[in-house]
Amino acid sequence: KAGVTQTPRYLIKTRGQQVTLSCSPISGHRSVSWYQQTPGQGLQFLFEYFSETQRNKGNFPGRFSGRQFSNSRSEMNVSTLELGDSALYLCASSLVAGEVAGELFFGEGSRLTVL
């Protein structure tokens, strides 16, 4: 069974640009959540999607957005990139949203560098 797949794995952007990251969950998983990991702030929750609906949102500016498609694949977008957006972005999927039985399975992440 394939795991959570995130693309691209690495990318470099310049300030002011925008970026779109993709996440394909484990087959059958309907919940996808996103986390930002930085050395200074650690792991911070961005948002959670279930059945194409955003269920929860973290404390990030409106430049960070996401969506989920009918096949449960999810994308997150960051517009007007800032240097501080450089981070590892992790996607996680689970069978059911909001249930502990829905163990989160993480992808390997997308490493974004903003110059």
Next chain:
Amino acid sequence: AQTVTQSQPEMSVQEAETVTLSCTYDTSENNYYLFWYKQPPSRQMILVIRQEAYKQQNATENRFSVNFQKAAKSFSLKISDSQLGDTAMYFCAFRPSNTGKLIFGQGTTLQVKP
């Protein structure tokens, strides 16, 4: 605000020995879940062990066990018979019962030495 604190940024242990990683959390909720995740240098986060707050019995998974003290809001991870493959960053995480949001601690880097 719900927070998770890991007070040990780095730890090391000799192979085959036992090590305990500390974690405390703060919440006003009564129903929640606690996790320990492992992130090896390859970066993929892997669930090590989980604990439901309503269960008094401490969770155990092979060499990994927890000491869950609900009143003290403490959730430590004990790794027995440490192996070189245990070298990784370990994150303690809290999850309210009605959300998929995980709140992570800052992590503890564990080095297992041969």
